[in-house]
Amino acid sequence: MHFSPRKGFTVFAGFEEVETEKSSECTATSSSALKEQSSGRVHIIQLDVTSEEQIQKVKEYIQDNLPSGATGIWAVVNLGVWACFGEAEWLPFAAIRRSTEVNLLGVVRLTQIFLPQLRRTKGRVINVVSALGSIPTPLRSPYCACAAAIRAFSDCLRLEMRRWGVDVVVVTPGEALSGCFLTEERLVDQARSMWAWLGDAAKAEIGQDYFEMKVRSLRPYVESQQPEADLFVVLRALTDAVSRTFPLTRYQPVSPAERLKTFVAEHLPRSFYDIVYN
Template sequence: MAGGERPWDVWQRLVPALLFSHAAAVLAASLLGLLGLAHVSTAALFFWFAAAAVGSTLAYHNLKVSAAGKVVVITGCESRIGYALAKRLDELGFTVFAGFTNANDSVGQKLREEASGRLHVLQLDVTSEADIRAAVALVRQKLPSPSAGVWAVINNASIATFGEVEWVPFPVFQHATEVNLFSVVRITQAFLPLIRKTKGRVINVVSILGRVVSPLRSSYCAAKFGVEAFSDCLRLEMRRWGVDVVVVEPGDYTTGKVWINDEKLLEQAKQMWKSMTEEAKADYGEDYFERKIRSLEYYTKGPETDLEPVLKSLTDAVQRTFPLPRYTPVSRAERVQAFVAEHLPRSVYDLIYN
């Protein structure tokens, strides 16, 4: 299939076209029969209407913009996804501003060396108001004219946090929300005036855990659910400006190793156990605590993460003239889990997934 979307993503556009074709076929067959002009079956009319509708929908869906002169800002480029995406968009001809929490570290230096002269490495700690203001000023300075703007902002910065609610220190909840939710709001507000100039798009990298819940992930899920709601509200508000708002929801299993490793997992576990009250330690017990922590090792012990589905979705969201509102590069199991969470009683979901 052309582009980076999974087949079920493009169905978001094909299903309405097919439903319209069916309705039009029934109406046309009834009208022709009533007027006595022709006797054509509804099935035959549906075939022709559907062929025309699907063909025009796919042509509309596959339109792409030219990368020349288009500016893209990406946060969280110290992560594997951000780094790989910055390189790919640079190779496609976009002018990329790659944001790093520490622009002078070895990863930022490496990206400078590997990319073209169009790519700029930004000092952009998404929790720092000073960094955000400086980044906007630098991007404005580099634009070819005062009337130029930014084509896309990709909110990719994220941190992974784990633990049952009673285990996680409140400062961890605060920091997770600061990075995973409030930074999206800050960056979006700061760059929207430049995005509106180009009728561009805001692209938020969320997670399938922004739509389904999971034990041990409350601090992460809460923030990601917030980004989903923020994105939906923003999409409605930006429609009058011609600005697209896109959500990309990588699967928890497809990108787990991107956000966490053995060292980070062990560090979080030690901090949690140390911060727990003696009462909580006695009630939960060390064996239960360790068993739950070990259950998270599928994030770090599995095969190397293939980022291609996520990168294709993000590239598609930047390149398409008419991007989809949501891309879901997830496994089939996660797709089923999201369906159960959204369409079946909560008791059914809790029984299956806990």
């Protein structure tokens, strides 16, 4: 993202899939909607953060399409969201690896690539990190672990980049879900994959009733997703992080319940949190 006081934002928005015949309905809808609602200053580009080849192509594309006179981008906004749901023992390791590659390693690599430009512009890195990074949550351990790791990475990077005048900001939204992040169909597919991956001994010890009960516990999470969710507070935090002269180091646009849960997790004995929230 490049920011110019006179012209506003020139945005390079990366999607794992852009609108093609092979793209998923969710991704195609998101990218096409952004195209329709934005001005000519928004560039929709394909970006799989796990692909070094695509990252390098995006770097070249951005360099070739920067506004006249710009020496680099003003801000990198990282948002890695790929989650697998289930107890740690149940999850195929390939799913855990994928979550780590997208939510952690992809964010780190993309940041590395653009740090030289950010040094020149004295810009900023903005990492959007789920509040689950500080709220232990059953059935989401890989995602929670990656979120916690990105928070730590951001805090270290902030100290490293201070001498260069580069800000590092963390935005930690709550469960502000929009669109089709987790659908009923995807939930069922993941459950079948997990059950098939478990060995016979594990299936016998865990029991199918307990397994299905845990899967059903995710249904309210699926049903809470709204295509037109009110993301105003999250967008306001992101806008402030990008454009403010002296941005905060951390923005936390969460609900009061999530704020309380975070406080308990971070400031009270862990045993108290385990009793209250499990």
